[in-house]
Amino acid sequence: MKILHLDSGREMRGGQWQVLRLHRALVEAGHQSFLLARQDGPLLTMAAQRGLPCAALGSLRLLVRSGGFDLVHAHDAHSHASAAVFSRVPLVVSRRVAFPLRESAASRWKYARARRYLAVSRYVARILIAAGIDSDRIDVVYDGVELPAVAATGDDIVTPYTEDPAKRMALAQEAAELAGLPLVCSKNLERDLVHARAMIYLTESEGLGSGILLAMAYAVTVIATRTGGIPELIEDGVNGVLVQNEAESIVDGLNRIRGALGATARETVQNRFTVSHMVAATLDSYRKALND
Numbered sequence: 001m002k003i004l005h006l007d008s009g010r011e012m013r014g015g016q017w018q019v020l021r022l023h024r025a026l027v028e029a030g031h032q033s034f035l036l037a038r039q040d041g042p043l044l045t046m047a048a049q050r051g052l053p054c055a056a057l058g059s060l061r062l063l064v065r066s067g068g069f070d071l072v073h074a075h076d077a078h079s080h081a082s083a084a085v086f087s088r089v090p091l092v093v094s095r096r097v098a099f100p101l102r103e104s105a106a107s108r109w110k111y112a113r114a115r116r117y118l119a120v121s122r123y124v125a126r127i128l129i130a131a132g133i134d135s136d137r138i139d140v141v142y143d144g145v146e147l148p149a150v151a152a153t154g155d156d157i158v159t160p161y162t163e164d165p166a167k168r169m170a171l172a173q174e175a176a177e178l179a180g181l182p183l184v185c186s187k188n189l190e191r192d193l194v195h196a197r198a199m200i201y202l203t204e205s206e207g208l209g210s211g212i213l214l215a216m217a218y219a220v221t222v223i224a225t226r227t228g229g230i231p232e233l234i235e236d237g238v239n240g241v242l243v244q245n246e247a248e249s250i251v252d253g254l255n256r257i258r259g260a261l262g263a264t265a266r267e268t269v270q271n272r273f274t275v276s277h278m279v280a281a282t283l284d285s286y287r288k289a290l291n292d
């Protein structure tokens with residue numbers, strides 16, 4: 001299969017990591033996969049460093065190149081808009097965010113252009129359906145992560161570092177202080193989770209939470225906000241802890257940290273949320289798009 005991926009992200013966030021993992025897996029499986037990404041963005045740099053086929057994203061390049069592929073896969077809102085105008089082959093779109101769709105005529109036209117939508121969770125799928133997109137055009141494709149060879153061994157409590165107030169890092173710090181626990185505000189989860197026993201993941205809105213999956217893969221107990229698609233990953237008291245965005249609720253969650261929760265979380269990832277699971281579901285959606 002020949003797939004042209006588009007991503008215009010300025011940062012290496014969860015969505016960009018998923019693009020990189022998908023692109024690499026498709027190339028390794030023998031598919032003709034090519035990435036167009038933001039010229040000054042980290043995704044393009046990382047793809048090039050790994051020897052993956054890639055080039056800078058641009059409207060003219062998209063128009064010219066798309067005709068040589070079976071389909072175009074847009075991974076963010078900006079590239080979705082570009083592909084809606086310039087793609088010469090069927091378009092599929094990943095939807096990872098949890099906010100409602102715009103109701104303008106331009107937005108309705110853009111969303112009508114895609115053959116299929118890959119919603120990152122059932123929660124996001126419901127948002128698309130509420131906006132008028134036919135459920136038959138939507139597939140739930142969960143994010144996937146690699147399962148580390150060994151589980152984490154450490155005692156740190158970590159939380160993702162962020163300057164986005166909606167991600168509530170300050171609240172995580174307040175709760176950790178109330179609980180009398182030191183907190184690591186991590187700018188590199190893959191490095192810091194190795195030494196962790198728990199991660200606090202707070203947010204006001206979330207499509208799914210690939211950072212949660214990464215922690216679960218390391219057998220780290222995740223204490224996360226009960227919102228958006230997060231409950232599709234975490235069953236409270238079984239493979240993690242769900243809390244409200246209130247300091248007292250988070251402190252209670254910190255008191256519920258158990259090694260068994262982390263062990264079950266790692267099994268959850270192995271059984272449902274690996275890169276292999278994500279790639280298989282994506283390919284299935286591609287086939288549906290080509291047969292529509």
